[in-house]
Amino acid sequence: MTASHDLAARALAVGYGERTVIDDLDLQVPGGKMTAIVGANACGKSTLLRAMSRLLKPQRGQVLLDGREVHSMRSKELARTLGLLPQSPLAPEGITVADLVGRGRHPHQKLMARWSRDDDKAVADALEATDTVALAERPIDELSGGQRQRVWIVMALAQDTDVLLLDEPTTFLDVAHQVEVLDLLTDLNRDRGTTIVMVLHDLNMAARYAHHLVAMVEGRIHASGTPADVLNAQTVRAVFGMDAVIIDDPTSGAPLMLPLGRHHVAEREH
Amino acid sequence: MRAATTTPALADLLSRARSRRALRRRIVMTALGLGIVAAFLVSLMVGHTFYGLDDVWNVILGHEVEGATFTVGTLRLPRATLAVAAGAAFGIAGVTFQTLLRNPLASPDIVGISSGASAAAVFAIVVLGLSGAAVSVIAVVAGLAVALLVYLLAYRHGVAGTRLILIGIGIAAMLNAVVSYLLERSSQGEYQEALRWLAGSLNGASWTATVPVVLALGVLVPVLMSHSRHLGLMQMGDDVAAALGVRVEVARIVLVVAAVALVAIATSAAGPIAFVAFLSGPIAARLVGPHGSLLVPSALTGALLVVVADFAAQWLFGTRYPVGVVTGVLGAPFLIYLLVSINRKGGSL
Numbered sequence: 001m002t003a004s005h006d007l008a009a010r011a012l013a014v015g016y017g018e019r020t021v022i023d024d025l026d027l028q029v030p031g032g033k034m035t036a037i038v039g040a041n042a043c044g045k046s047t048l049l050r051a052m053s054r055l056l057k058p059q060r061g062q063v064l065l066d067g068r069e070v071h072s073m074r075s076k077e078l079a080r081t082l083g084l085l086p087q088s089p090l091a092p093e094g095i096t097v098a099d100l101v102g103r104g105r106h107p108h109q110k111l112m113a114r115w116s117r118d119d120d121k122a123v124a125d126a127l128e129a130t131d132t133v134a135l136a137e138r139p140i141d142e143l144s145g146g147q148r149q150r151v152w153i154v155m156a157l158a159q160d161t162d163v164l165l166l167d168e169p170t171t172f173l174d175v176a177h178q179v180e181v182l183d184l185l186t187d188l189n190r191d192r193g194t195t196i197v198m199v200l201h202d203l204n205m206a207a208r209y210a211h212h213l214v215a216m217v218e219g220r221i222h223a224s225g226t227p228a229d230v231l232n233a234q235t236v237r238a239v240f241g242m243d244a245v246i247i248d249d250p251t252s253g254a255p256l257m258l259p260l261g262r263h264h265v266a267e268r269e270h
Numbered sequence: 271m272r273a274a275t276t277t278p279a280l281a282d283l284l285s286r287a288r289s290r291r292a293l294r295r296r297i298v299m300t301a302l303g304l305g306i307v308a309a310f311l312v313s314l315m316v317g318h319t320f321y322g323l324d325d326v327w328n329v330i331l332g333h334e335v336e337g338a339t340f341t342v343g344t345l346r347l348p349r350a351t352l353a354v355a356a357g358a359a360f361g362i363a364g365v366t367f368q369t370l371l372r373n374p375l376a377s378p379d380i381v382g383i384s385s386g387a388s389a390a391a392v393f394a395i396v397v398l399g400l401s402g403a404a405v406s407v408i409a410v411v412a413g414l415a416v417a418l419l420v421y422l423l424a425y426r427h428g429v430a431g432t433r434l435i436l437i438g439i440g441i442a443a444m445l446n447a448v449v450s451y452l453l454e455r456s457s458q459g460e461y462q463e464a465l466r467w468l469a470g471s472l473n474g475a476s477w478t479a480t481v482p483v484v485l486a487l488g489v490l491v492p493v494l495m496s497h498s499r500h501l502g503l504m505q506m507g508d509d510v511a512a513a514l515g516v517r518v519e520v521a522r523i524v525l526v527v528a529a530v531a532l533v534a535i536a537t538s539a540a541g542p543i544a545f546v547a548f549l550s551g552p553i554a555a556r557l558v559g560p561h562g563s564l565l566v567p568s569a570l571t572g573a574l575l576v577v578v579a580d581f582a583a584q585w586l587f588g589t590r591y592p593v594g595v596v597t598g599v600l601g602a603p604f605l606i607y608l609l610v611s612i613n614r615k616g617g618s619l
Contacts, residue, residue, distance in 0.1 A: 083513060100506075103506070
């Protein structure tokens, strides 16, 4: 489970129908690290994630996992290495947490094979590793938004992939649950060496939790590197079209972005 | 995150919960199966003339029994067999659609596929003068064409369930008008015949009509069942299913084509028996609970529903009604109940 994988996009172009959202994009995902993709709405960050997990077929270029094109890999084989949690997954009504988590085992099960003891063990492992044992027999419908998002991550955990892509895993969560989810992903990265790529809305959360930050503008990568290298006033201007002050986060040492609006800014220069 | 030291207790707990649910499934399915056998036998025994179980059994085994060989063997047996087969076909196809489109209203009898098959069957019989397998083939082609038409009309940056259902209801109404028109124009515009093609009826069922349905079940039920796990994963959205290794487009085409073919073949034999496709899945879901595949439980529910409804339609009232009248009367209140509860909490089985 510590095998490091090489995920990369080469001269990638993707879009919907005639419309090209991303054109000629190159990206190298650092193995065993946490990468956050940030950018303004509709800059193509979700599209990029969908192409990387082959939910979208590239118009040109390729996505490579360990040098092999993901679009030519067998579906289940890919699903044993690369997992994806989309933005709004649907929970079948009445399903319990344990059963939902168990569905993550699909890529490891043979066609028509019965549910095995190993599958129960994998589900139990995933629940215990994430402190969700108490939820196991609860129906998903009864959970809060934060618990539910946690359970989806537990399902991705049961899928047991070395690479995990997440599309805005903290959207719609209050700040405490955002931190909880990102802490959980950090645990996963540290304890299992899972390579994590997540699209995040919140620049400061991204800077705090990611090793590697990718800032996108209009379907291109504007800047990428460590948060300290990437997150500066110029990047914020280019990505969000907004002035900002960057300070050191006193709690984590990561850069912290303070937006400058038209009001409530005491000593704005010029 | 805690280190993954599995306490075997939790895995045991999970597997116990799993076998408890499996037991409930087995009990429900066994009960449904026994119910079907019982209703099947009763409908062979009871009629204007009563035959005992031993007579019925001898006829099934192919022995010559005075009177019973004709009444049971030629009249009642194909009818009861068609009831079970058509009910199973409607039940399994209905729940496939409902699960695939994540909406109980999206069953083939509501979104116009049954009506399409029905209109094509009437056209083939009344206008073209065809019968037997040719009618089934035309019904299947028409069912697929209507499914495609509804899909294309509902397509706008992807298919939203509600739009597809509303367009399907509209198409169904148009096709029912076509059926009425064709029956009106033809010499067969009699009441019984009209009811068969608008509400479904087993009157005059023969082996010629029954055998294609049984064969279709034999081929297509295994096809659907081999995709039942994919169907379960697709309930969580196409993206989740694809991320778990399901080839979503392929699975969807296989499931839709198999389900449409079952509905169309059953319709060409028995007419669009009202609400069976729509009712079976939700009833089965309430019986077996929210876990595991609903395909087989729904097929059993549909079969039991049609056998019992046909028996009731024939013998419980003064007049012998077509089966579709009884299932229609059962289905309508359930439709209202479902609409109210969907309104309250958003739809699912």
